[in-house]
Amino acid sequence: MGRVAEEIDRRIRAALSPDRLEIVDDSSKHAGHAGHRGDDAESHFTVRLTSAAFTGQNRLARQRAVYTALGDLIAPDRIHALSIEARAPGES
Known part of the structure; x- marks a missing residue:
């Protein structure tokens, strides 16, 4: 796991358990798409998580919670693209 991925992990664990x-x-x-810098930089991610914090929240609220947890990492020079699959316990 690279540095940006490790920071994503740290922030999400701290905010959403x-x-x-x-x-x-x-x-x-x-590679070759917008936001890709042409080096080994981490810029595009998929995050899949299950958290009790999402119980009773709709999809938009869950995504907002993840974006809030990541804060300044969500910027063109850090994380250019983020796919989020957020579930509450018991959801498939």
Whole structure:
């Protein structure tokens, strides 16, 4: 796991106490696309998580909670693209 992925992990765990957290660096799939810097920089991610914090929240509220947790990492020079799969316990 690279430095940006490690920071994503740290921030989400601190803010949302997930039961399950998976972070996938998709950056290499975006070579030549907008936001890809052409080096080994981490810029595109998929985050899958399950957290009791999402119970009773709709999809938009869950995504906002993740974006809030990540704060200044969400910027074109850090995380350019983020796919979020956020669930409450018991959801499939």
